[in-house]
Amino acid sequence: MNKFPTIGILGGGQLAQMLALDGYPLGFRFVFFDPTKDACAGLVGKLIVADYNNEIALEEFAKQCDFVTYDFENVPVSAAEFVAKNTQIFPHPSVLEVAQDRLKEKVLFREQLNLPVGDFYAVDSYSELLFAVKSCGNDGFLKTRRMGYDGKGQYRITAKTNLKELWSQIDGGSFILEKAVHFNREVSVIIARNAQGEHAFYELCENKHKQGILTTTLVPAVASENSPKAFEYAQKIADKLNYVGVLTVEMFETDGCLFINEMAPRVHNSGHWSIEGAVTSQFENHLRAGLGIPLGSTAMQSGYAAMINWIGEIPSVGFTSKEKDVHWHIYGKQNRPGRKVGHSTVVADNAEELHQKVVNLAKLLGAK
Ligand code: AMP
Secondary structure: OOOOOEEEEEOOOHHHHHHHHHHHHHOOEEEEEEOOOOOHHHHOOEEEEOOOOOHHHHHHHHHHOOEEEEOOOOOOHHHHHHHHHHOEEOOOHHHHHHHOOHHHHHHHHHHHOOOOOOOEEEEOOHHHHHHHHHHOOOOEEEEEOOOOOOOOOEEEEOOOOOHHHHHHHHOOOOEEEEEOOOOOEEEEEEEEEOOOOOEEEOOOEEEEEEOOEEEEEEEOOOOOOOHHHHHHHHHHHHHHOOOOEEEEEEEEEOOOOEEEEEEEOOOOHHHOOHHHHEOOOHHHHHHHHHHOOOOOOOOEOOOEEEEEEEEOOOOOOHHHOOOOOOEEEEOOOOOOOOOEEEEEEEEEOOHHHHHHHHHHHHHHOOOO
């Protein structure tokens, strides 16, 4: 390895930006590859702007990098495979293949790992939609198999849904219908695993969503009888995939059960609190795992942490607010409805103090 390895990131969003911000103190250098010229990682490093099918640009990118990783899982597998021929890449492109397809992902969890997932059905035609909706008792979520994130490509199905009309609007794609899980809460496990199979877990995260988009993460989630299983399931998935890097597994918790919803083969929004809240952030540990450097401690710095997402726009008071102990992360993206443009983190010594800080921050900034 060079003294100062250069790390390439396919995708130039806020995750790439934060990977670099936490990688610079370790002496790493960064190059980003993204089809859009205003990709926000470009604010903190060299950005190559080209399509993912541009092999000349991919080769130029790969040649500059000692290691390559991803900012998001929807990077075309062909681009990742091409880069893998020219340099080291983590996690392996075959992981993207599974993570890009909700059906393949669910099959991995249920059929290959025997892990609990809610009922699901492949839907490629109107008749399959009718069958699946009936089997789900008219209570489900229809999702595109590919390219769905932050609630995009997702339709709530109830007895009131006009299926004919819906299908005429969306016809043409491949879908999965998931039976609705009436959960008590949503949790995520963030695990770092290196090529030797060593792993480290962050505290269990409790996540709140609105319209399919993560709004708040509270850490640690109050322990329940299911909590140990959450870590066990995440490790099984990571081991099965021979995973290298940070992997996030999102789950629904009901009274007696945990159902796996999906995985993200990357650092995750529900782990952003770790920048201030943990001894080693998820971003640093992703890089450590990929580069074969011993994993850093995932212990919390103070007992509790919370992250609030800024969606669509940064509240006008922003970081000029009088709240003294709020950490701001503004990604430098253009405002757009439903777009994650920044987040804030607060840390606390106990659950009550954390709750108060989250309430104060939300109130102060007029969050809905
Ligand atoms: P996803 O894109 O699959 O993570 O879905 C976004 C959010 O929609 C989840 O975090 C849940 O809040 C909700 N959701 C998705 N699928 C289901 C389901 N099968 N049952 C209940 N809620 C769901």
